[in-house]
Amino acid sequence: MGVKPESLSRSLNGLPRIDTIERIAKALDVSIKSLFEDPDAIEGFVSVRGKLHRINSRAEFERVVKESRPKMEVHWTSTSNDSDDDGGLPF
Numbered sequence: 001m002g003v004k005p006e007s008l009s010r011s012l013n014g015l016p017r018i019d020t021i022e023r024i025a026k027a028l029d030v031s032i033k034s035l036f037e038d039p040d041a042i043e044g045f046v047s048v049r050g051k052l053h054r055i056n057s058r059a060e061f062e063r064v065v066k067e068s069r070p071k072m073e074v075h076w077t078s079t080s081n082d083s084d085d086d087g088g089l090p091f
Contacts, residue, residue, distance in 0.1 A: 002023050002027070007020045008020070008024075014088070021035065039057075040057065040058040040059075042055055042057060042058050042060075042061055043055065043056055043059070046061070046064055048064065048068040049068070
């Protein structure tokens, strides 16, 4: 990576030099900006069934997804008149 241990230590402890940050970003193949971004930061809009939701966090995105999933109802019906131990289930 081309960074001395003391430079890396200084960078990790809040006193980075720009050339050290550039080398770290290059070694990781990422932008300098991405080294400082919150990985959970999300900002945008999601349209679900015609309703527009503004999203400002990963938690908010997950909430919208969860609330948007269709509610599943399960109804059991018997296809036979057998009174086996299966409770009349068709399988």
